Amino acid sequence: MVESNANRGRDSRGNSGGETVRERRCPWCQSRDVRLVQRGFTGPTDERDQYVTCNTCKRLTYEIISRNSRDMRLGQYRAGGTYRDTRRQTKYDITRVLKVGSNEYLLYVKPIVRSADPIHGGSMRRGRY
């Protein structure tokens, strides 16, 4: 009696990949003292974007930016492109563009952090005298 051990690999990994839930950090100063402002919350300014504010360096970092189709045409935003926050002089990689609703697009962005940080850079950890 041959039993074909049909082990249909149960491929149900509990984690659906991607990022695990970890604390957010400020991409600029690596501080964990940040506050996430989620899109959808109706704040004092009727926030449509999602961003993180840092209590240490006071910078604001977008995660999701909401734009209407007119903005999209003017800005020529697309995945792989660059979003420029002229007011704060920061640049972002647009990782994804998602259309929601009839006249709204969400830009998923990642800040472009210049590696102008020679102090923390590299693996200079070792060296106990």
Ligand SMILES: [Zn+2]
């Ligand atoms: Zn910071």
